[in-house]
Amino acid sequence: MQQTLASKRILLGISGGIAAYKSADLVRRLKERGAEVRVILTDAAQQFITPLTLQAVSGNPVSHSLLDPAAEAAMGHIELAKWADLILIAPASADLIARLAHGLANDLLSTCVLASSAPVAVAPAMNQQMYKNIATQKNIATLSEHKFHIFGPGSGAQACGDVGAGRMLEPLELTALTERLFTPVKNLQGLHFTITAGPTREAIDPVRYISNHSSGKMGYALAAAAAKAGARVTLISGPVQLPTPAGVDRIDVLSAEQMLQAALAAAVTADIFIGCAAVADYRVAEIATDKLKKGSENELQLKLVKNPDIIATVAALQQQRPFTVGFAAETRNVLDYARQKLLNKRLDMICANDVSGSQIGFNSEQNAVSVIWRGGELDLPVQAKQQLAEQLIALISQHYQA
Known part of the structure; x- marks a missing residue:
């Protein structure tokens, strides 16, 4: 496997949604390409996937508490924010997208986003009607204006039985998009x-x-x-x-x-x-x-x-x-x-x-x-x-x- 992400430090944020089950495979794909991955789980995400699973595949402790006594000076959000070369949020729920669009910092993941100068990519994952809702569309547009990278969503059958746009992209698709963020355009001088x-x-x-x-x-x-x-x-x-x-x-x-x-x-x-x-x-x-x-x-x-x-x-x-x-x-x-x-x-x-x-x-x-x-x-x-x-x-x- 080509080490296209060698030495890159990726902070993976996981919010609540059934697509969180794909996140373990996403961690594995990123690590295959040489990335070091650390994971933040929101409270809702822990209802879908356990910290132990993600610790096993990432090889790093999983964070979820905003004020973690075990973190250096109990300021884990600052440590993680400074560590990351990229913050990738997959899945990104409608709730989390709304909070990020409005600059809220009421959990560890949203606080890290505000505290970091690293680029941020979000992979929306939600019911197709929630995705089409005007409020969600405005929030995604706001994130784009703030230079967030929007990965997806995909379209197709959803866990609820609906069909439409709102599915989280597959781990390999997200990995490919992440690779492109770190691959600069070749110098086009002379063209x-x-x-x-x-x-x-x-x-x-x-x-x-x-x-x-x-x-x-x-x-x-x-x-x-x-x-x-x-x-x-x-x-x-x-x-x-x-x-x-x-x-x-x-x-x-x-x-x-x-x-x-x-x-x-x-x-x-x-x-x-x-x-x-x-x-x-x-x-x-x-x-x-x-x-x-x-x-x-x-x-x-x-x-x-x-x-x-x-x-x-x-x-x-x-x-x-x-x-x-x-x-x-x-x-x-x-x-x-x-x-x-x-x-x-x-x-x-x-x-x-x-x-x-x-x-x-x-x-x-x-x-x-x-x-x-x-x-x-x-x-x-x-x-x-x-x-x-x-x-x-x-x-x-x-x-x-x-």
Whole structure:
């Protein structure tokens, strides 16, 4: 077994939930990869799994009391908080997520989180209706804004008999996500990324246009992540209210035609092209020179013509073709449509995301994607867009360099 977590100190927090039975296997998987693991149990967690079990698999005493007389100066939470390179909470119940989101410190685990400067990752585990509840979604969004890493949840059959999102990810999935946190993006110095972001606007007349709900946040996060890793980045942006990421060259456009011209000009010098913009599929055939006036008719008919397919055009370049990555924002049959686009547009990779709800996608601070390439797929779970962008840039660069 490759020691991908050698010398890493992971503080595993376990809250109350039936998924706690998987935590012993999670400890074993982390230790297989070289990590040193210490465990904190909440009071509720002890109803599902015993301290003795976790002590046996971790090889370390298990903590559960906020004020432990056996701890140095009875300040165990400070000792553990300073010790950890990462705090991983799996399972993370709805109750614990709520307490962390509001900065409470009423048990050992929540106090360690507040007292530690280490990164924190939480793996939600709860009933699917509890997970969908607006309060839980707001709490998870708050954690993402506070730079917590959100691992999952998965979907499927639950212990209560329900089916849906809310299952804790499997130990191997959690281990893989933990490994990525400790695997820095390779230095991308010398590589040129061209990234499109945001919506396009297709004019109807001087004051009206056709557009969509894209905020540009995912594309801007990708540009920031690539620049942070040392790449030269050209960001071709539709109209958004976002600051230009540090170290990024930004080109502002409005329409799909303008974005196409800018993309073709930049693509011939790019090593990697990522089409993250939400480009309007159609534009008005004839733009009115003056503002259209409301007449007596109850209907207004506009003739629309198809816009150029920017990502397919770039992928079809015969000379100086970049490694081309597309995005597929769908509301149903997400993976099927994405696989079809990968083949039809001759892309190297495609990132599929479901924008049917408000939890991820357009205007959200979070996103989740399934990355598909010929011969492989990888699901990246719900998390802050900046964290997701860093994982995507690492994955895309890895496939490009291979």
